[in-house]
Amino acid sequence: VAGAVIAWGCAAAGTAAAQPTPAVTSAPPSTAAPAPAPPSAAVPTGVTPSSANATTGTAPQREALGTSGKPRDDFVWRYPTFRTSEYVATGIFAGMGVAGLVIPTATPRWRGPTGVDRPFRDGLRLDGRESRKTADDISDITLTLTLNYAAFDGTVVAWALRDKGSVAYQMMAINVEVLALTAGISSLSKAIIARERPYADECRTDPVLRRADDCEPDSVNVSFISGHSSMAFAAASVTCMHHAYLGLYASPGADTAACLGAYGAAAATGVLRIMSDNHYATDVASGAAVGTLVGLGLPWLLHYRSPVGDDDAATGPMDDVSFTIVPGPTSASVVGVF
Amino acid sequence: MARPKLRGLRDALAATLATAVVLAPSSAEAQDPGSIPPSGIDGPTGARDLQLAAGRPYWSGGKSRLFVSSTMEGGLAYYRPQLALGYGKPHWRWFGAETQSRVSIGSGSTYAGLRAALPNADIRVGSRYVFAANQSYLLRAPPYTDDTIDFDDQPNARYVSLEAEINGSLPVGDGALFGTLAGFHMSGVPDAYDVFDQMLFVVVEPPWVARIRGGYVHGLAGGILQLGAAVETIAIPERDMLVVRAGPQLAVALTHHLDAAVSIMAVVASRDSLRLDGAEIGQFGFRYRWATGDPFPEFQ
Numbered sequence: 001v002a003g004a005v006i007a008w009g010c011a012a013a014g015t016a017a018a019q020p021t022p023a024v025t026s027a028p029p030s031t032a033a034p035a036p037a038p039p040s041a042a043v044p045t046g047v048t049p050s051s052a053n054a055t056t057g058t059a060p061q062r063e064a065l066g067t068s069g070k071p072r073d074d075f076v077w078r079y080p081t082f083r084t085s086e087y088v089a090t091g092i093f094a095g096m097g098v099a100g101l102v103i104p105t106a107t108p109r110w111r112g113p114t115g116v117d118r119p120f121r122d123g124l125r126l127d128g129r130e131s132r133k134t135a136d137d138i139s140d141i142t143l144t145l146t147l148n149y150a151a152f153d154g155t156v157v158a159w160a161l162r163d164k165g166s167v168a169y170q171m172m173a174i175n176v177e178v179l180a181l182t183a184g185i186s187s188l189s190k191a192i193i194a195r196e197r198p199y200a201d202e203c204r205t206d207p208v209l210r211r212a213d214d215c216e217p218d219s220v221n222v223s224f225i226s227g228h229s230s231m232a233f234a235a236a237s238v239t240c241m242h243h244a245y246l247g248l249y250a251s252p253g254a255d256t257a258a259c260l261g262a263y264g265a266a267a268a269t270g271v272l273r274i275m276s277d278n279h280y281a282t283d284v285a286s287g288a289a290v291g292t293l294v295g296l297g298l299p300w301l302l303h304y305r306s307p308v309g310d311d312d313a314a315t316g317p318m319d320d321v322s323f324t325i326v327p328g329p330t331s332a333s334v335v336g337v338f
Numbered sequence: 339m340a341r342p343k344l345r346g347l348r349d350a351l352a353a354t355l356a357t358a359v360v361l362a363p364s365s366a367e368a369q370d371p372g373s374i375p376p377s378g379i380d381g382p383t384g385a386r387d388l389q390l391a392a393g394r395p396y397w398s399g400g401k402s403r404l405f406v407s408s409t410m411e412g413g414l415a416y417y418r419p420q421l422a423l424g425y426g427k428p429h430w431r432w433f434g435a436e437t438q439s440r441v442s443i444g445s446g447s448t449y450a451g452l453r454a455a456l457p458n459a460d461i462r463v464g465s466r467y468v469f470a471a472n473q474s475y476l477l478r479a480p481p482y483t484d485d486t487i488d489f490d491d492q493p494n495a496r497y498v499s500l501e502a503e504i505n506g507s508l509p510v511g512d513g514a515l516f517g518t519l520a521g522f523h524m525s526g527v528p529d530a531y532d533v534f535d536q537m538l539f540v541v542v543e544p545p546w547v548a549r550i551r552g553g554y555v556h557g558l559a560g561g562i563l564q565l566g567a568a569v570e571t572i573a574i575p576e577r578d579m580l581v582v583r584a585g586p587q588l589a590v591a592l593t594h595h596l597d598a599a600v601s602i603m604a605v606v607a608s609r610d611s612l613r614l615d616g617a618e619i620g621q622f623g624f625r626y627r628w629a630t631g632d633p634f635p636e637f638q
Contacts, residue, residue, distance in 0.1 A: 159588045
């Protein structure tokens with residue numbers, strides 16, 4: 001069991017309180033009768049039965065059956081399905097994103113760094129325009145990776161490899177909902193706050209850059225919050241939620257690695273946005289906070305916190321993985337136990 | 339540097355498109371691939387070559403007929419609906435007319451033409467009108483950089499492209515070799531201007547452009563997954579220039595009607611320095627196929 005903490009702001013990471021439970025393999029899904037399945041014949045299935053719910057029969061029987069007595073499926077959606085209201089909300093979220101684009105940002109309403117921003121900019125901003133452009137490109141790639149990884153889990157892993165279009169559909173619907181809300185918040189924030197980007201001074205002095213659309217007001221006055229950071233952290237967070245509650249890879253180690261890798265790419269995206277001088281540190285931290293809160297909070301509130309249906313359902317081999325949001329006065333931490 | 343406004347729009351559009359294209363089919367009922375015969379693979383965003391490489395056996399059933407078919411393709415951040423009227427077996431072996439539109443961040447296009455398709459070959463000829471909302475004509479000053487193609491002090495680019503393309507594939511073991519040969523004749527671009535084509539991702543001095551692409555995809559998981567690589571060369575004779583790109587290709591069949599694919603073609607060699615603007619870096623794109631006379635439609 002290893003602990004991991006993802007934190008932003010100045011808060012110290014707390015310790016995790018969740019207690020891990022041992023992972024248990026279950027009978028193959030083809031087992032139609034409640035016959036004991038030898039552990040050696042079991043395959044990683046993605047679900048660990050809940051001993052609290054399965055109260056009768058031998059241990060292997062409890063593994064093969066839910067309390068309803070029906071053969072258990074190993075990888076099914078055991079949470080509230082995507083609601084009609086969520087489709088509507090997702091459309092509204094997307095509309096928020098578009099609305100942010102029509103709010104004029106001709107004049108910056110916030111200029112310059114804060115006291116927190118200065119040391120980060122001085123320490124991270126790369127020398128030389130080519131170097132900063134390279135960092136900008138890499139941040140595009142890391143953002144692309146986090147977004148595509150979320151899509152990969154749904155389409156390739158859940159749907160194609162684990163044969164569960166129904167689960168994949170729920171995952172992808174939640175992904176879209178999370179990303180739409182994050183994009184909406186990000187877009188409105190950029191337009192309303194209209195903070196000037198750090199590189200704005202170059203637009204006034206560099207004759208080449210001045211002609212490019214990077215220096216147009218609707219490009220240069222939209223620094224707060226960092227859209228790259230918010231989207232990358234949202235994608236990483238929702239990826240982690242799926243892994244934590246569904247056990248997509250049927251291996252706690254692999255699921256944990258996927259989660260940490262996604263957060264690693266998201267964190268790299270944020271740092272690269274400062275290195276490339278596209279954002280101040282406060283833009284990135286705020287974007288990361290928004291993305292993480294939406295990516296963890298929305299799936300949990302609307303789906304994962306309320307297991308439904310069959311008995312043994314809402315558990316999985318990732319029982320021993322938990323995430324907790326720990327708010328602080330000036331910050332928040334995400335504490336995970338693996 | 340970044341174009342945040344555009345990326346914000348991209349995010350919003352992506353959410354909308356993904357909702358419409360990806361989720362809508364499942365509102366009927368998501369199919370589990372294990373419960374149906376394997377369907378084929380369509381190529382990544384807009385590439386017909388990969389779909390040829392895999393074939394689509396589901397669509398080979400039934401009788402030849404007069405049909406109307408459609409393909410709706412969406413990804414981050416583009417949407418491309420296609421409508422065809424033809425005779426034969428839709429999405430398999432047919433000939434007829436097709437039209438398609440493509441909307442992406444900052445640009446769009448409308449295409450109409452004729453097409454003939456066989457399981458292992460596909461040919462089309464047609465005309466495409468391209469309009470750009472945030473891409474200006476480029477005052478001729480090669481070589482170009484990612485900065486200079488972003489200059490926005492000239493009129494927005496609009497032009498017509500006459501196109502001919504042939505695709506083919508050859509099964510090899512569990513996979514297939516595939517290839518594409520295409521020619522483009524662009525007109526409507528004022529003299530002294532070049533244009534950055536947002537489908538080819540190259541700066542073109544009209545009128546001619548040629549593209550050749552080849553690759554191999556290997557079937558995994560019973561053919562549901564296709565993983566491989568492609569390399570392509572784009573020739574721009576008026577600039578006496580070649581652009582070489584290469585990268586991985588991934589496609590996955592989700593149902594008979596729905597596929598997903600991602601394609602990355604990074605620049606290997608070019609006189610221009612367009613950075614990522616010159617690469618084809620696709621997000622997961624989803625393609626849904628429909629046709630009249632489909633015996634097992636996902637929507638009744």
